[in-house]
Amino acid sequence: MDPKKLRWEGSIPDTQHLSLRKDGLLKKHKSIRQQISFSERRFDVKTLPVDLHRVYKNLERDFGEEYALTFVFIFRTGVELHRAWHMTLLTSKILQQIKDKFNMRMTWELGVIKLKFRAEDGGYELHRKVPYDYDSEFQDLYMKIAVAYMDGHVNIHQALIFQTETKLGRHTASSGLFLRDFPGRLVLYPLEAATCTVIFFGGDWFDSGVAAICGLVAGLVEYFMVYLGGNAKILIDVLVGTSTGAIAGLFYRYLGQRTCLPAIFLGTLYWFFYGTAFVLGILEIISGELETGVVRFMAVAVKTFVLTLGTTFGMQLTLENSLDAWQDQNGNCGTIDLDAQWWRIPLYLLCSACALGQYRFPIVDYWRGLVVQLVGYEVQYQLFNYFAEKHTQDFLDTAAANVCGAVAAVVAASILSEIIGTLSYYYNARVLQREKGEFNAFGEFMFSLNVFYVRFSNWLGFGKKNDVIFLNMTEKLKAQSVELSDPNHVRSQIVLTTEEEDVLLEAVVGAEDLNIWALLMPTVYQLVPGSLIAKLWFNAIFPPPLDIETIPIEGTEYTYTSVTPDQLQGAVFQNLMVVAASLAIGLLLGFGVVEASSFFLKKIFCSMVESEEPRGSIRDALTRKKSRRNFNYTVADDDPEPDLDSSDDCITQPKPILDEEDGIVVNSSLATGELDAVTEFKDDDVLNTSIQK
Numbered sequence: 001m002d003p004k005k006l007r008w009e010g011s012i013p014d015t016q017h018l019s020l021r022k023d024g025l026l027k028k029h030k031s032i033r034q035q036i037s038f039s040e041r042r043f044d045v046k047t048l049p050v051d052l053h054r055v056y057k058n059l060e061r062d063f064g065e066e067y068a069l070t071f072v073f074i075f076r077t078g079v080e081l082h083r084a085w086h087m088t089l090l091t092s093k094i095l096q097q098i099k100d101k102f103n104m105r106m107t108w109e110l111g112v113i114k115l116k117f118r119a120e121d122g123g124y125e126l127h128r129k130v131p132y133d134y135d136s137e138f139q140d141l142y143m144k145i146a147v148a149y150m151d152g153h154v155n156i157h158q159a160l161i162f163q164t165e166t167k168l169g170r171h172t173a174s175s176g177l178f179l180r181d182f183p184g185r186l187v188l189y190p191l192e193a194a195t196c197t198v199i200f201f202g203g204d205w206f207d208s209g210v211a212a213i214c215g216l217v218a219g220l221v222e223y224f225m226v227y228l229g230g231n232a233k234i235l236i237d238v239l240v241g242t243s244t245g246a247i248a249g250l251f252y253r254y255l256g257q258r259t260c261l262p263a264i265f266l267g268t269l270y271w272f273f274y275g276t277a278f279v280l281g282i283l284e285i286i287s288g289e290l291e292t293g294v295v296r297f298m299a300v301a302v303k304t305f306v307l308t309l310g311t312t313f314g315m316q317l318t319l320e321n322s323l324d325a326w327q328d329q330n331g332n333c334g335t336i337d338l339d340a341q342w343w344r345i346p347l348y349l350l351c352s353a354c355a356l357g358q359y360r361f362p363i364v365d366y367w368r369g370l371v372v373q374l375v376g377y378e379v380q381y382q383l384f385n386y387f388a389e390k391h392t393q394d395f396l397d398t399a400a401a402n403v404c405g406a407v408a409a410v411v412a413a414s415i416l417s418e419i420i421g422t423l424s425y426y427y428n429a430r431v432l433q434r435e436k437g438e439f440n441a442f443g444e445f446m447f448s449l450n451v452f453y454v455r456f457s458n459w460l461g462f463g464k465k466n467d468v469i470f471l472n473m474t475e476k477l478k479a480q481s482v483e484l485s486d487p488n489h490v491r492s493q494i495v496l497t498t499e500e501e502d503v504l505l506e507a508v509v510g511a512e513d514l515n516i517w518a519l520l521m522p523t524v525y526q527l528v529p530g531s532l533i534a535k536l537w538f539n540a541i542f543p544p545p546l547d548i549e550t551i552p553i554e555g556t557e558y559t560y561t562s563v564t565p566d567q568l569q570g571a572v573f574q575n576l577m578v579v580a581a582s583l584a585i586g587l588l589l590g591f592g593v594v595e596a597s598s599f600f601l602k603k604i605f606c607s608m609v610e611s612e613e614p615r616g617s618i619r620d621a622l623t624r625k626k627s628r629r630n631f632n633y634t635v636a637d638d639d640p641e642p643d644l645d646s647s648d649d650c651i652t653q654p655k656p657i658l659d660e661e662d663g664i665v666v667n668s669s670l671a672t673g674e675l676d677a678v679t680e681f682k683d684d685d686v687l688n689t690s691i692q693k
Contacts, residue, residue, distance in 0.1 A: 032433040032477050033153070033508055035484055037493040038501060043160035048072065055124045062120075069156045070102050075117050076163055077146050079128055082110060085139045085521060086132035087280060088292055094146055101150045112296045134276070134525075136361040136369075136518040137176060141166050144512040153508050162505060171506055173464045175363045182223045188357045189219030189271060195351035197267030199344070202334040203260045207267075210251045210259055214244045214268040237272060237303060238310035244268045245314020252325055253318060260333035261326055265311050266534060271358060272307055274300040275528030275580075276521070282584040301533060308537035326542045339385070348377055352526055359522045364462040368416060373523045375412040380405030380527060395575055399582040405527055406586025407593060413519040414594045420514055424450060428511040431474045433481060470507045473500065520587075527583055536576060 045056055052075060059068035074095055081091045088110040095108060109116040115128045142163070149159040162171070169177050178184035193215025197203035203211065218240045225232045225239065248264045278300045284293030315322040338344045352373040353366060361369050380401045387397030426443045427450035429435040439447065454471055457463030483491040496504065552559045 030433075032481060032494075033504065035433075035481055035494055036501075036504070037495050038158075039496075039498065041157060041161060041498070041501070043069065043157045043164075045069075045072075047164070051126055055119065055126060058124065059119065066156055067102075067104075069160065070098075070104060071106060071119055073146075073149065073156060073160055073163075074098050074104065074106065075126065076160070077142055078108060078110070078117065079115060079130055080138060080142050080163070080167070082115060083130050083133055083138075084135040084142065085517060086134065086277065087517070088289060089284065089287055090517060094143060098146060098150060110292070112292055112299060132277070134359050134521065136356070136359045136521060137172060138166065138360070139521070140515040140518040141171060141509070143515045144509050147512045148509050151512075153512075154505060158505055162509060165502070170502075171464070171466070171509075173362060173364060173462060175462045176360065179357050179363070180360050182226065185357075186216065186219045186223065188354050189215040191215075192271055192351065192354035192358065193218070193268040195267075195347055195354060196270040197263045198336065199338070199347050199351050200270070201260075201263040201266045202336075203263030203267060204335050206258065207260050207263050210248060211264045211267040214247045214264060215271070217243050217247060218268055218271070237306045238313075240272055241269065241307045241310020241312075242314040242317075245311035246317050247314070249315045249318030249322075249325065253320075257325075257328065258332060260329060261315075262329065262535075262538070263333055265538075269307055269311070269534060273534060274303055275533065276525045278533060279524060279528045279580050279583050279587075282580050283587065286584060286588070304533040305537045308534050308541065312538075312541050323542050326538070327544075345374070345378075349374065352377075352522070355522050355525055359525065361518070361522060364457045364464075368420070368519055369522050371416060372409055372413045372519050373526050376405045376409030376523045376527055379408040395578040398575065399578050402527065402579055402582035403586040403589065406524075406583050407590040409520065409523045409527070410587060410590025411593055413516050413523070417514045417516045417519065424511075426450070428507075431471065432507065432511060433478065464506075466503045466506050467510075470503045473503065524583070524587070528580070533576060 045053060048056060052072060056068045056072055059071055077098070078091055078095050081094065082088070085091075091110055092108070098104070099106060104119075105121065106117065106119040107122075108118065113129055113131060115130055117126045117128075118124065145154070145159055145162055145166070148154045149156065154162065165171055169180065172180065179188065190212035194208040194212040197208050197211040198205070221239050221243055222236050225236045244265060248259060248261055248268075252259045252261060277296055281293045281296035281300065284290075284296065286293075312322060315325065319325050349370055352370055355373075356366055356369045357363075383404050384397055384401035387400055390397070423446050426439055426446045430439075430447050438444065451471065454463060454467045458465065458468045477494070480491065480494045483489045484494060550559050
């Protein structure tokens with residue numbers, strides 16, 4: 001067949017039935033998304049904040065609607081990702097990919113709290129103050145929306161509308177909405193406090209009960225201060241600390257002084273500690289983002305001190321001698337030998353489930369997070385016990401255990417994400433009609449297993465209702481697709497209701513690759529040294545007792561007394577730095593191990609099978625996917641490349657961009673709306689697309 005030249009006039013042209021094959025080439029059929037005639041839903045720009053709307057109008061006037069909306073999309077993606085995971089390195093990487101993909105002329109500065117976005121060489125600048133609020137579900141969804149837009153699976157209006165609906169909770173399961181905000185969120189505070197007290201800090205079951213009460217009160221305090229809003233939220237840390245110190249002090253004073261106060265304090269305040277941010281600060285410093293890393297490092301230390309100081313205020317309210325009560329640990333703390341208990345791992349998993357709830361992880365996917373958390377914890381725990389006997393006078397046991405635990409967690413998360421991606425391939429290929437015909441026996445089994453999982457999780461009340469709705473729609477869509485492809489049938493288009501379009505787009509976005517950091521962040525939270533920062537400040541307020549030793553003088557009847565600081569109690573800061581730095585290094589090494597292993601496995605197994613290397617935009621999409629897993633995004637020099645052409649064409653006619661529609665390579669420009677693509681069908685029914693200037 002002779003090549004056909006296509007001209008873009010505002011929509012993707014009909015290029016016969018196409019879908020992406022596993023080898024990176026294209027087959028002749030369309031997915032269901034490409035066959036549907038979507039309604040002309042448009043994002044309402046009037047809902048934008050005043051300053052962002054003003055910038056949008058100016059960009060629309062100068063460069064067109066789609067360019068201006070893409071700026072809005074990048075801005076909103078940056079803000080929400082920063083809020084959800086607070087990792088400037090990862091957020092910058094994703095924003096840079098969108099910028100490069102669509103040839104946007106904008107820059108940004110992502111600080112610890114303050115964000116700056118600039119467009120058109122600083123002609124427009126927007127500022128935002130975005131406090132973090134770790135959110136694994138939003139991490140995953142906002143990244144998937146960005147990937148779907150970059151890969152051409154949704155248009156700019158659909159992407160912006162989906163972002164708005166995500167913010168409103170329309171793409172979150174009912175069970176997730178219950179734990180996402182107060183008052184449902186209150187059930188997590190006492191559970192996490194009780195389990196952490198025993199599994200991490202040496203408390204017994206009595207201390208666990210006291211911590212549960214303290215945790216519930218701490219949750220109520222935060223709920224009330226958030227309800228008041230405004231400046232009241234600034235007092236959350238000090239009031240939570242005060243309530244915890246007062247309640248634990250009352251139990252210590254009136255119930256026989258049998259409580260382990262350090263365990264109760266650290267277990268209750270575990271929810272409020274900033275250990276994850278501490279490790280992220282170390283990572284940023286290592287990766288070259290010195291200013292952000294140092295600021296985060298100092299902010300975490302100060303905010304933890306506020307929690308600690310508030311706790312001592314509460315102790316003063318209820319105890320006659322706070323110092324004696326704090327130091328009364330012998331016989332009260334460490335009375336349970338966890339190594340000998342069968343329930344150690346189940347209790348840890350319960351604690352980890354609470355952490356997943358705190359991170360707003362989808363309940364239906366808890367098993368994924370628990371697998372990664374358990375791998376990291378068990379490797380860290382067993383290696384620490386193994387090395388402890390050999391390193392009684394140093395912290396090498398701590399460093400080795402943390403490095404290996406972090407590496408194991410990264411490797412486990414990477415393997416699990418690949419397995420999930422492979423197993424869900426058959427389900428997505430069938431329901432989205434990306435593949436025609438029957439699968440092999442394994443593929444049919446995996447499709448049936450995914451169908452069972454969707455229906456069973458919804459029967460339990462944990463899954464998304466829209467998943468079942470779309471599953472029920474698939475037979476109707478398949479029948480309509482057959483009618484549409486039949487030249488003898490009267491059907492000329494497939495039209496869905498607005499609600500059905502929303503369900504379909506949710507399925508399209510949900511089919512994007514799993515965000516590995518949505519799995520990793522709760523695990524890092526469980527491994528990080530937030531409690532060590534608190535111990536550092538508690539030791540500053542309550543100095544550890546001195547080691548007093550009476551030593552005889554040889555050859556005489558006299559003795560002398562040696563008074564020395566307790567080295568273990570006094571080395572909290574050193575231990576803190578060892579733990580934080582070793583975890584950061586472990587994360588870096590973990591991704592290095594994954595990258596190296598992937599490279600060698602690809603060389604070994606791909607050499608046995610003849611396959612054509614993916615080309616063009618497909619290769620670019622795979623490269624973006626690979627780079628999003630790591631976080632080592634930093635540039636030594638932000639200066640742009642030298643402009644060898646002195647003309648102003650780069651302003652009036654921006655460079656063409658590559659867009660993909662399930663692998664259809666098109667050459668288009670956001671500013672001009674033009675497309676030039678040559679499609680050629682060869683005898684093997686594989687589409688080869690070449691770009692002409």
